[in-house]
Amino acid sequence: MELSIIASGSNGNCYLLQSGKTSVLFDAGKSCRETAERMAALGKDIREVKGIVLSHAHGDHYRGIGPIARRLGIPVYVRKPVYLACRQGLGPVDVRHFEDAFRIGDLEILPIETSHDVASCGFVVGRFGIFTDTGCVTVQMREIISDLDAVLIESNYDERMLKTGPYPLHLKERIASDRGHLSNEDASDFIRRYGDHLSQVFLAHLSETNNSADKVRETFESFNEDRPYVVCSRFRQTGTFRIA
Ligand SMILES: [Zn+2]
Ligand SMILES: [Zn+2]
Numbered sequence: 001m002e003l004s005i006i007a008s009g010s011n012g013n014c015y016l017l018q019s020g021k022t023s024v025l026f027d028a029g030k031s032c033r034e035t036a037e038r039m040a041a042l043g044k045d046i047r048e049v050k051g052i053v054l055s056h057a058h059g060d061h062y063r064g065i066g067p068i069a070r071r072l073g074i075p076v077y078v079r080k081p082v083y084l085a086c087r088q089g090l091g092p093v094d095v096r097h098f099e100d101a102f103r104i105g106d107l108e109i110l111p112i113e114t115s116h117d118v119a120s121c122g123f124v125v126g127r128f129g130i131f132t133d134t135g136c137v138t139v140q141m142r143e144i145i146s147d148l149d150a151v152l153i154e155s156n157y158d159e160r161m162l163k164t165g166p167y168p169l170h171l172k173e174r175i176a177s178d179r180g181h182l183s184n185e186d187a188s189d190f191i192r193r194y195g196d197h198l199s200q201v202f203l204a205h206l207s208e209t210n211n212s213a214d215k216v217r218e219t220f221e222s223f224n225e226d227r228p229y230v231v232c233s234r235f236r237q238t239g240t241f242r243i244a
Contacts, residue, residue: 001107001126003152003241006030006038008204009234013061013132015152016044017125022105025052026123026130028064032071035064038237047072051096051104054078056120056133057085066091077102079111081119113140117179124148127244132205135180137190145190149244150200152232153190156181157210158219165210181205184216188223200243201229208234 004016012029112122114134132154
Protein backbone atom coordinates (compact mmCIF):
# COMPACT_ATOMS: atom_id res chain seq x y z
CA MET A 1 0.00 0.00 0.00
CA GLU A 2 1.12 3.55 -0.67
CA LEU A 3 0.44 6.66 1.41
CA SER A 4 0.61 10.14 -0.08
CA ILE A 5 0.40 13.01 2.36
CA ILE A 6 -1.30 15.71 0.29
CA ALA A 7 -2.03 18.18 3.10
CA SER A 8 -1.74 18.07 6.88
CA GLY A 9 -2.35 20.77 9.46
CA SER A 10 -5.03 22.96 10.92
CA ASN A 11 -5.19 24.65 7.49
CA GLY A 12 -6.28 21.50 5.65
CA ASN A 13 -5.88 17.74 5.77
CA CYS A 14 -5.86 15.18 2.97
CA TYR A 15 -4.27 11.75 2.67
CA LEU A 16 -4.28 9.44 -0.35
CA LEU A 17 -4.11 5.67 0.15
CA GLN A 18 -3.53 3.43 -2.84
CA SER A 19 -3.53 -0.34 -3.09
CA GLY A 20 -3.77 -2.29 -6.34
CA LYS A 21 -6.23 -0.39 -8.52
CA THR A 22 -7.87 1.42 -5.61
CA SER A 23 -7.16 5.06 -4.75
CA VAL A 24 -9.04 6.68 -1.88
CA LEU A 25 -8.76 10.10 -0.24
CA PHE A 26 -9.10 10.38 3.52
CA ASP A 27 -10.47 13.85 4.23
CA ALA A 28 -10.11 16.69 1.73
CA GLY A 29 -9.63 20.04 3.44
CA LYS A 30 -8.10 21.85 0.46
CA SER A 31 -9.85 23.04 -2.69
CA CYS A 32 -10.32 20.68 -5.63
CA ARG A 33 -7.70 22.59 -7.61
CA GLU A 34 -5.07 22.65 -4.88
CA THR A 35 -5.64 18.97 -4.10
CA ALA A 36 -5.24 18.07 -7.79
CA GLU A 37 -2.09 20.21 -8.08
CA ARG A 38 -0.48 18.75 -4.99
CA MET A 39 -1.31 15.23 -6.18
CA ALA A 40 0.15 15.98 -9.61
CA ALA A 41 3.35 17.17 -7.92
CA LEU A 42 3.58 13.63 -6.49
CA GLY A 43 2.85 12.04 -9.87
CA LYS A 44 -0.75 11.21 -8.91
CA ASP A 45 -3.84 11.81 -11.02
CA ILE A 46 -6.87 12.95 -9.02
CA ARG A 47 -9.13 11.29 -11.63
CA GLU A 48 -8.03 7.89 -10.30
CA VAL A 49 -9.61 8.54 -6.90
CA LYS A 50 -12.55 6.15 -6.31
CA GLY A 51 -13.99 7.66 -3.14
CA ILE A 52 -13.47 10.08 -0.27
CA VAL A 53 -13.71 9.06 3.38
CA LEU A 54 -14.52 11.77 5.93
CA SER A 55 -13.38 11.63 9.57
CA HIS A 56 -15.42 14.51 11.01
CA ALA A 57 -17.28 17.73 10.29
CA HIS A 58 -14.53 20.32 10.64
CA GLY A 59 -13.74 22.50 7.63
CA ASP A 60 -10.04 21.60 7.60
CA HIS A 61 -11.19 18.04 6.78
CA TYR A 62 -14.25 18.44 4.53
CA ARG A 63 -13.89 21.82 2.77
CA GLY A 64 -12.83 20.34 -0.58
CA ILE A 65 -14.99 17.22 -0.53
CA GLY A 66 -18.15 18.53 -2.25
CA PRO A 67 -16.36 19.99 -5.29
CA ILE A 68 -13.99 17.01 -5.66
CA ALA A 69 -16.77 14.42 -5.32
CA ARG A 70 -19.02 16.22 -7.82
CA ARG A 71 -16.23 16.86 -10.31
CA LEU A 72 -15.12 13.21 -10.29
CA GLY A 73 -18.57 11.68 -9.75
CA ILE A 74 -17.35 9.64 -6.78
CA PRO A 75 -19.05 8.73 -3.47
CA VAL A 76 -18.36 10.18 -0.03
CA TYR A 77 -18.12 7.69 2.85
CA VAL A 78 -19.24 9.28 6.09
CA ARG A 79 -20.87 8.33 9.39
CA LYS A 80 -24.44 9.56 9.75
CA PRO A 81 -23.90 12.08 12.61
CA VAL A 82 -20.90 13.51 10.76
CA TYR A 83 -22.92 13.90 7.57
CA LEU A 84 -25.76 15.62 9.42
CA ALA A 85 -23.28 18.09 10.91
CA CYS A 86 -21.82 19.17 7.56
CA ARG A 87 -24.40 18.34 4.87
CA GLN A 88 -24.76 22.04 4.00
CA GLY A 89 -21.03 22.39 3.55
CA LEU A 90 -20.78 19.21 1.47
CA GLY A 91 -23.65 20.14 -0.82
CA PRO A 92 -25.23 17.46 -3.03
CA VAL A 93 -22.98 14.40 -3.00
CA ASP A 94 -23.41 10.63 -3.35
CA VAL A 95 -23.32 9.64 0.34
CA ARG A 96 -22.47 6.15 1.64
CA HIS A 97 -22.91 5.72 5.37
CA PHE A 98 -20.66 3.48 7.42
CA GLU A 99 -20.55 2.56 11.09
CA ASP A 100 -18.27 -0.46 11.21
CA ALA A 101 -15.58 -1.85 8.94
CA PHE A 102 -16.23 -1.34 5.23
CA ARG A 103 -14.44 -1.91 1.96
CA ILE A 104 -13.63 0.29 -1.01
CA GLY A 105 -12.07 -1.88 -3.74
CA ASP A 106 -8.83 -3.32 -2.32
CA LEU A 107 -8.94 -1.25 0.87
CA GLU A 108 -10.50 -2.64 4.06
CA ILE A 109 -11.24 0.33 6.31
CA LEU A 110 -11.92 0.15 10.03
CA PRO A 111 -13.16 3.25 11.89
CA ILE A 112 -11.40 3.83 15.23
CA GLU A 113 -12.76 5.79 18.16
CA THR A 114 -11.19 9.22 18.69
CA SER A 115 -12.16 11.91 21.22
CA HIS A 116 -13.00 15.30 19.73
CA ASP A 117 -15.53 18.08 20.28
CA VAL A 118 -17.70 16.73 17.43
CA ALA A 119 -18.51 13.17 16.29
CA SER A 120 -15.26 11.88 14.82
CA CYS A 121 -13.20 8.80 14.12
CA GLY A 122 -9.75 7.69 13.04
CA PHE A 123 -9.10 4.85 10.59
CA VAL A 124 -7.10 1.68 10.32
CA VAL A 125 -6.42 0.46 6.79
CA GLY A 126 -4.43 -2.76 6.60
CA ARG A 127 -1.60 -2.29 9.09
CA PHE A 128 -1.69 1.50 8.93
CA GLY A 129 -3.49 3.83 11.35
CA ILE A 130 -4.62 7.44 10.87
CA PHE A 131 -5.20 9.09 14.25
CA THR A 132 -5.80 12.82 14.11
CA ASP A 133 -8.13 15.26 15.88
CA THR A 134 -8.32 13.54 19.23
CA GLY A 135 -7.84 15.13 22.62
CA CYS A 136 -6.57 11.93 24.17
CA VAL A 137 -5.36 8.47 23.22
CA THR A 138 -8.51 6.34 23.29
CA VAL A 139 -8.63 2.75 24.52
CA GLN A 140 -9.23 1.56 20.96
CA MET A 141 -6.18 3.46 19.65
CA ARG A 142 -4.03 1.99 22.40
CA GLU A 143 -5.29 -1.52 21.78
CA ILE A 144 -5.03 -1.57 18.01
CA ILE A 145 -1.57 -0.05 17.70
CA SER A 146 0.04 -3.43 18.40
CA ASP A 147 -1.48 -4.70 15.12
CA LEU A 148 -0.01 -1.85 13.08
CA ASP A 149 3.28 -1.25 11.26
CA ALA A 150 2.79 2.43 10.49
CA VAL A 151 0.93 5.25 12.19
CA LEU A 152 0.04 8.79 11.23
CA ILE A 153 -0.64 10.59 14.49
CA GLU A 154 -1.57 14.13 15.32
CA SER A 155 1.15 16.22 16.99
CA ASN A 156 -0.92 19.38 17.08
CA TYR A 157 0.58 21.79 19.58
CA ASP A 158 3.52 22.57 21.81
CA GLU A 159 2.16 22.78 25.35
CA ARG A 160 4.21 25.86 26.26
CA MET A 161 3.42 27.70 23.04
CA LEU A 162 -0.31 27.08 23.54
CA LYS A 163 -0.17 28.23 27.17
CA THR A 164 1.77 31.45 26.46
CA GLY A 165 0.30 32.08 22.98
CA PRO A 166 -2.35 34.53 21.74
CA TYR A 167 -5.45 32.28 21.77
CA PRO A 168 -8.30 33.26 24.12
CA LEU A 169 -8.49 31.16 27.28
CA HIS A 170 -11.62 29.22 26.24
CA LEU A 171 -9.93 28.13 23.01
CA LYS A 172 -6.72 27.15 24.82
CA GLU A 173 -8.80 25.05 27.19
CA ARG A 174 -10.72 23.42 24.35
CA ILE A 175 -7.55 22.46 22.47
CA ALA A 176 -5.84 21.09 25.59
CA SER A 177 -8.92 19.17 26.77
CA ASP A 178 -9.63 15.47 26.28
CA ARG A 179 -11.88 16.44 23.36
CA GLY A 180 -9.39 18.74 21.64
CA HIS A 181 -6.07 17.81 20.10
CA LEU A 182 -2.94 15.84 21.01
CA SER A 183 0.12 17.86 22.00
CA ASN A 184 3.64 17.04 20.83
CA GLU A 185 4.25 15.52 24.25
CA ASP A 186 1.08 13.37 24.04
CA ALA A 187 1.96 12.01 20.59
CA SER A 188 5.61 11.38 21.41
CA ASP A 189 4.73 9.67 24.67
CA PHE A 190 2.12 7.45 22.96
CA ILE A 191 4.73 6.27 20.45
CA ARG A 192 7.33 5.73 23.19
CA ARG A 193 4.96 3.66 25.32
CA TYR A 194 3.08 1.64 22.70
CA GLY A 195 4.83 2.06 19.35
CA ASP A 196 8.18 0.39 19.79
CA HIS A 197 7.39 -2.13 17.04
CA LEU A 198 6.29 0.45 14.44
CA SER A 199 8.40 0.79 11.32
CA GLN A 200 7.01 4.21 10.30
CA VAL A 201 5.70 7.18 12.27
CA PHE A 202 4.19 10.27 10.65
CA LEU A 203 3.61 13.29 12.91
CA ALA A 204 0.67 15.24 11.53
CA HIS A 205 -1.84 18.09 11.81
CA LEU A 206 0.51 20.76 13.21
CA SER A 207 -1.06 23.98 14.46
CA GLU A 208 0.10 27.18 12.81
CA THR A 209 -0.01 29.35 15.92
CA ASN A 210 0.92 26.89 18.64
CA ASN A 211 3.57 24.69 17.06
CA SER A 212 6.51 24.46 14.71
CA ALA A 213 8.21 21.58 12.93
CA ASP A 214 11.30 22.23 15.09
CA LYS A 215 9.27 21.88 18.29
CA VAL A 216 7.76 18.62 17.01
CA ARG A 217 11.22 17.24 16.22
CA GLU A 218 12.72 18.38 19.51
CA THR A 219 9.95 16.77 21.55
CA PHE A 220 9.75 13.56 19.53
CA GLU A 221 13.51 13.01 19.72
CA SER A 222 13.57 13.67 23.46
CA PHE A 223 11.02 10.87 23.93
CA ASN A 224 12.10 8.49 21.17
CA GLU A 225 15.84 9.11 20.64
CA ASP A 226 16.96 7.94 17.19
CA ARG A 227 13.72 6.33 15.98
CA PRO A 228 13.00 7.48 12.39
CA TYR A 229 9.91 9.64 11.78
CA VAL A 230 8.44 12.11 9.33
CA VAL A 231 6.96 15.50 10.21
CA CYS A 232 4.08 16.31 7.82
CA SER A 233 4.31 19.74 6.19
CA ARG A 234 1.62 22.37 6.73
CA PHE A 235 2.69 24.14 3.55
CA ARG A 236 2.96 21.56 0.78
CA GLN A 237 2.52 17.88 -0.03
CA THR A 238 4.87 15.91 2.24
CA GLY A 239 5.50 12.97 -0.08
CA THR A 240 4.59 9.42 -1.04
CA PHE A 241 5.60 6.52 1.18
CA ARG A 242 5.38 2.76 0.72
CA ILE A 243 3.74 1.38 3.83
CA ALA A 244 2.59 -2.01 5.03
ZN1 LIG B 1 -8.49 19.04 12.08
ZN1 LIG C 1 -11.21 18.64 14.12
